[in-house]
Amino acid sequence: MGTWLQRRLLACVGVVTCLLCFYVLCLNTEWPLSWTSIPPRSLHSLTAKISSSLKDFPNRLIIPDLRPRPPQTKTGPELLNQTLDLSKSGSEKDKKSSKHPTDPPFIGDSYISENVPQKTNCSSGIRSRIKESEFGGRFLEHIPVLQWAKHVSPEQYERLRRYPGTHGWGNFNYDTLAGTLSVLNSSANWQMLDDWEAQRNKSECSRCAVVGNGGILRGSKKGKEIDSHHYVFRTNGAVVKGFEEDVGSRTTHYTFSTNTLMNSMRSYAGAGYRGPPVSPETRYVFLPDHDRDYLLMKAAATHTAVERGPERAKDPTKYFGKDVSKEKLKMYHPDFIRYLRNRFLRSNTLKTRYKDIYRPSTGAAMLLAALHTCDQVSAYGFMTPDYKKYSDHYFDNTYHPVGFFANHDLRMEMVLWQQLHKAGLLQLYVRQ
Numbered sequence: 001m002g003t004w005l006q007r008r009l010l011a012c013v014g015v016v017t018c019l020l021c022f023y024v025l026c027l028n029t030e031w032p033l034s035w036t037s038i039p040p041r042s043l044h045s046l047t048a049k050i051s052s053s054l055k056d057f058p059n060r061l062i063i064p065d066l067r068p069r070p071p072q073t074k075t076g077p078e079l080l081n082q083t084l085d086l087s088k089s090g091s092e093k094d095k096k097s098s099k100h101p102t103d104p105p106f107i108g109d110s111y112i113s114e115n116v117p118q119k120t121n122c123s124s125g126i127r128s129r130i131k132e133s134e135f136g137g138r139f140l141e142h143i144p145v146l147q148w149a150k151h152v153s154p155e156q157y158e159r160l161r162r163y164p165g166t167h168g169w170g171n172f173n174y175d176t177l178a179g180t181l182s183v184l185n186s187s188a189n190w191q192m193l194d195d196w197e198a199q200r201n202k203s204e205c206s207r208c209a210v211v212g213n214g215g216i217l218r219g220s221k222k223g224k225e226i227d228s229h230h231y232v233f234r235t236n237g238a239v240v241k242g243f244e245e246d247v248g249s250r251t252t253h254y255t256f257s258t259n260t261l262m263n264s265m266r267s268y269a270g271a272g273y274r275g276p277p278v279s280p281e282t283r284y285v286f287l288p289d290h291d292r293d294y295l296l297m298k299a300a301a302t303h304t305a306v307e308r309g310p311e312r313a314k315d316p317t318k319y320f321g322k323d324v325s326k327e328k329l330k331m332y333h334p335d336f337i338r339y340l341r342n343r344f345l346r347s348n349t350l351k352t353r354y355k356d357i358y359r360p361s362t363g364a365a366m367l368l369a370a371l372h373t374c375d376q377v378s379a380y381g382f383m384t385p386d387y388k389k390y391s392d393h394y395f396d397n398t399y400h401p402v403g404f405f406a407n408h409d410l411r412m413e414m415v416l417w418q419q420l421h422k423a424g425l426l427q428l429y430v431r432q
């Protein structure tokens with residue numbers, strides 16, 4: 001009897017030990033994402049409910065249906081009848097991508113292709129030079145930079161809902177998308193430099209100043225030089241008042257996501273940031289990563305209160321001025337942001353559990369969009385290898401070191417600016 005009981009006891013102990021081992025193993029393997037290691041300040045872009053939609057789709061290319069549909073406008077870019085697929089389209093030159101023969105499905109290195117008529121007649125522009133540069137293999141001439149009415153269709157929705165956040169339409173329902181994008185049906189919605197005729201002043205080539213918020217600009221006295229470009233791009237907490245001598249005063253393109261805008265209004269109020277710049281020449285470029293971007297965009301384009309979400313009932317003219325109209329609004333195409341991530345800023349973060357929250361920073365998207373639309377680009381206030389000498393932002397009252405979070409790869413962006421500068425594709429401001 002005693003031995004029988006002992007055996008039963010031993011068996012029980014064995015089972016419990018096995019269960020414990022199994023539990024410990026589970027703890028050490030990939031556990032559902034936890035955000036605990038990311039400071040709250042960067043949580044803004046992490047809130048998207050991601051992964052579930054990814055699992056619903058097999059790893060295969062869905063060729064979008066791009067058959068001609070009734071034109072919504074008389075003029076506009078033609079959608080080409082093909083997708084560009086790196087694995088097939090003769091990009092063997094591109095060693096980086098051929099190292100990834102079996103990309104995970106969330107990468108989606110396949111995009112629609114669009115014939116956007118060139119705004120300028122510049123023979124020495126970036127677009128002609130980049131093809132001959134080391135970046136030629138990654139560059140897609142026909143990538144759509146901005147999304148607008150012509151892009152919304154059930155077929156495109158099927159294709160793009162595989163990608164979460166700002167890289168696709170995975171977080172948005174079709175009605176919200178269609179309700180917003182259908183309003184963006186003017187030619188200014190698909191042209192980054194829509195007022196070129198008014199700005200060009202007899203020039204053949206468009207010159208853009210892209211102004212980041214880096215501390216390197218404080219005391220730079222670059223204001224006049226910045227303002228002398230045809231276009232001046234700014235982003236997020238760009239405080240201009242009081243810093244004109246260093247950063248200039250014009251803003252033709254202001255880039256933001258609703259989340260980063262609201263965070264900037266909260267975080268940089270002390271430095272004097274009250275909201276986006278407002279002037280007759282200012283355009284607003286949304287980087288959509290949440291429903292609230294589409295909702296605020298629609299409200300601004302139609303002069304109505306925001307329907308729902310965190311900005312519910314807010315008056316959009318409070319942010320963009322009384323004269324805001326759909327002609328002043330633009331929105332990045334998710335294919336463009338995914339293309340930037342995959343081909344220019346393919347961070348090792350994509351191999352970690354933070355892959356779903358990783359995206360190019362707003363400033364990086366702004367600078368790379370300028371490289372895809374302007375003939376010449378000068379970049380000011382972007383991170384340089386001596387970044388530790390400067391505060392995070394030019395408008396900081398006291399020294400703040402640059403913060404590095406999992407949702408962006410600022411070091412990789414810094415290296416990219418150096419490479420583009422060396423290749424002669426942009427002029428990066430550095431302190432002597």
Ligand SMILES: *[C@@H]1O[C@H](CO)[C@@H](O)[C@H](O)[C@H]1NC(C)=O
Nearest residue numbers: 072073074182183184185186
């Ligand atoms: C854009 O859409 C509005 C209605 O939403 C319509 O009245 C207008 O004619 C459209 N414009 C163009 C150029 O198609």
Ligand SMILES: *[C@@H]1O[C@H](CO)[C@@H](O)[C@H](O)[C@H]1NC(C)=O
Nearest residue numbers: 066067068078079080081082
């Ligand atoms: C695609 O367009 C080209 C001309 O742009 C045409 O020659 C070709 O037949 C088209 N292919 C299909 C499948 O429609």
Ligand SMILES: *[C@@H]1O[C@H](CO)[C@@H](O)[C@H](O)[C@H]1NC(C)=O
Nearest residue numbers: 117118119120121122196204
């Ligand atoms: C570019 O130049 C050609 C011929 O020189 C002219 O026909 C065309 O209209 C010009 N395009 C622009 C956008 O100025």
Ligand SMILES: *[C@@H]1O[C@H](CO)[C@@H](O)[C@H](O)[C@H]1NC(C)=O
Nearest residue numbers: 199200201202203228229230
């Ligand atoms: C246009 O160009 C002329 C001559 O290059 C220059 O004097 C003038 O200031 C420019 N105007 C503007 C608005 O940039």
